[in-house]
Amino acid sequence: MTGLVAALLLLTALSGLLVVLARDPRRQVFALSGNGLVLGLLFLALQAPDVALSEIAVGTAITPLLFLATLAAIAMDRAKR
Amino acid sequence: MSALSLLDALPWLVAVWLFAVGLYGIATSRHCVHLVGCLTVCQSATYVLLLGIGYVRGAGPPVFYDHPPGTPAVDPVVQALVLTDIVVGAAVSALLLALAIQVQKRRGTLDPQALRPLRPPPSSLE
Amino acid sequence: MTPDALLPVAVLLPLGVATLLLALAHWLPPRLPKVVAILTALAVCGLCAFLARHSLDGPVRHWFAGWTPDAAQRPGIVLGIGFQADPASAALAAFCGLLFTASFVFAWGYFDTEHAHFQVLMLLFLAAMVGFCLTRDLFNLFVWFELMSVAAFALTAYPLGRSALEGAFTFTVTNALASFLMLAGTGLLYARTGTFDFATMGRAVARTGSDPVLTGGFVLVASALLTKAAILPFHLWLADAHAVAPSPVSVIFSDAMVSLALFGLAKLVAQVFSGEPQVMALVRGLLLWLGLATALVAGLTAFAQRHLKRLLAFSTIAHLGIMLTALAAGTGTATAGLLLYVVGHGLVKGALFMVAGILLALRQSADEIVLYGQGRGLWAPALAMGVGGLLLGGLPFGLMHGATQWMDLSAAVPAKAVVTLASALTGAAVLRAAARIFLGASGVPGPELQAPTEREREKADRPLWLMAAPALVLVLLALMPAGPVTPFLGAAASRLRDPSLPPLTLPEAEFGSLVPLGLTLALLALALLRRRAVRGTARAVTRAERRSFGAVRALHSGLVGDYVTWMAVGLALFALACAAQAAG
């Protein structure tokens, strides 16, 4: 196994852990975005450019954006109460 | 077991680790949105596993644009499986987030420890 | 067109209609989607029945885009995806079509929202079920499994009530986890066998024999299917989801979705894993125990419920446990019994959920204590519920009875006793609720008094006869004798394993014993004759009873964190069973 793949695998393990440990959802969004980026790089190293493109578009852009919008909607509802 | 075989098993162990960590997060989460984030971690475990299964040492991507057909390439099947699943996974996360927004509007809380269907919240007990 | 060419139409038709409705929803008159949905479900039902009839002469196969197994011209390499209709699979797909038709009729007017969203979701749900029945490719099975799940998630949350949202959240999280497990298991099996096609994979598995990767793959796929089929300890999500989903959707959930998962497992075991000794040992051992435990726990819990839909949901879990025991037995007769039981139970449960829906619409509650005596005059639902309860409790008549006889043939005596007790408990629970609601029969409530419940209602904008007619039709179908379908079931049971096997000769169904029915009626009497505990001993008994039911209730806490923890425990159980096999 090449060192690059091993390093990215370990980095993925770490960034997944960070997503779980970021208990404040607003901070978690950034961890999630980072996790998506790391996964995308890992997929690139695993010779899967199609999957990497998909993961980077979805994992680093769309999903975190949906999370942010959700948190904003929740904050608005809390402000009303 | 030798250190070498453990290194060969690294992707599988990382996949298990991601699933276990995500499960731990779901079990202990105190915020529904955080819980959805943990669920995506569990899902990424399956991607790592599948792409690891298809990886061939020293081979290129299964796209024969720059290399002619016949050059060693990794398994395209697992990549196709993962590719579609990523898109669907995002849509399911969106569904869960929409549920979370509505739960917040109806209940005013997003603590999974307080969400129990058919059991009225303590305040409204007769 | 030949049957081979019609095979994909069974899936493409509902998919196409659903997508067309979605694209045109903005301009369609509101009634049209409803009519189209009913017609589509009927067409799927007829088409699958036709396929089932034809598959008696030999399996009907279709290879998508013409990628037949010899397209690669290498043995063991299947490039494409195949559909295959054996009699059992096609008949179950037809059964799904029938249930969807009934449910669409029942829901007429209930979902008068704009844009036909309900019909779109339901038709995609139907396409997923038919695809799940007909495919012979493991990853394709996963795709339909996941499509079923996603459609179910969306439909559960449809009423947007507090409980519906919370139930849908729990449902989505647990079942999404299950689908990850299934994907991982599929990956493991692919890593070892290099194929997704059932038959090819079965040959590869038989060549390999016992192997940790194969066993691991099986455990992951099985635990996903057992989660969907609500088997202890993966079952916890079901009661919450089925109780809160809109009644027409609960009908589909309880009748078809969950038992289809069990059917999928039976098919996988028969076609893929029958050559793997360790997996077969797991099936015969652990799955039997899990089935019995599920039947007993869920039967007891059903007896201690007051919310009608929740009661029915637990009864579904109990009957799924019973079906799992037949799957674990694995003999041809037991498989025939399992197939018939899926249909018989589905018909009864569908009718009962419709009755619950009628009460929610007309009497604004689904709580048997709130509804006490409120159902007087509603004779049609009363009839459906009474007969349904008797059928669940072991009335020696009808489809479920025939199925039980075949399943019993290969069961040990203790297992039979547990199964009888569980079905009697569920039958008695339904009859007790019916007696309270429709007859105003008295009796002090026992442990059910403390069960979860909620004030809720469903829209009452359709006439009683329109809601009651499908329920009565389903009950009538369930009352049919098993005799005429016996030869078909013999062929279905043997060809589920291998399409080239000759049909099985099943013993004629006979008038069985009255013991199960007697037990049901005894339990019913116990519930209805209960009086307030005055004396010391009676109080002590009541207290002990409440405490023990309290433990069961604590297990079904409704908290998503608990549920995923129990899923992990379920996986650990499989690991323990494997280790025990290796040691013993």
Next chain:
Amino acid sequence: MTPRQRLVLLGLAALVLMPAVMRIALALPAFGAPEAELGQAMNALVPGLRHVTNMVAAVNFDLRGIDTLGEEGMLLCAVTGTTVLLRGARGESGRERAGHLPGRPVTPRADATVLVCRIAATLTLLFGLSVALHGMTTPGGGFQGGVIVASGLLLLYLGEGYEGWRALIPPPVLAVLEGGGAVLFVLCAGLPLLAGHPALQNLLPLGEPKDLYSGGLMVVVNAAVALSVTGSFGLLLVEFLEETREPADDPVPEDTLPEDPLPDEAER
């Protein structure tokens, strides 16, 4: 269960599962040396049979096209469910009138913002289109391209504001894209049946490898997926952003997006 009991149970389960996981991990084919031959057989056969260079696209749109159709169905379900959930509470009609509430303050946007958003949106749309179109030859395709185009639509929304955006893209357009793409896919699967061929049979001329048009029917399926994914993700993003827009006051979505002053410390 108390959280503590839950952790104990989870830990016990993990302890029991650990040896089983290790056995499976060591029994699996070593990383980088897979045993499964299916993928290699495809790499060897498909370029010649289908005249495409991207094997992943070939698997998705031809060899295992029916899987992709199922996944498409899932996407539609999830998006429809989300729409029901979010609109159900907001009310569909209210949403459509929201842009014309009388007496609503219209916050003028800085010209620079609008310009930057317009340029970025155009570039993103073009990039997405290119990714989608070159799916048969280079990494990319309908799924990725669709997602990128949808985020381009989002940039338009941020730049133009709600009313401008609605003028560009009336409400049913995204739903029609979503459903229409899927209908096209179903037609690709179903029409060959009428001609007496298997479903999804690739009957169109295959074209030359490395050409924009290569792979025959795959090009159509790819376009169908691109349309459907664009519509689905466009709808998702818009519905979520609608949630963050106060109908009564400030209509500018990006003001409410990044900062939400109420984190949940209060609850813990």
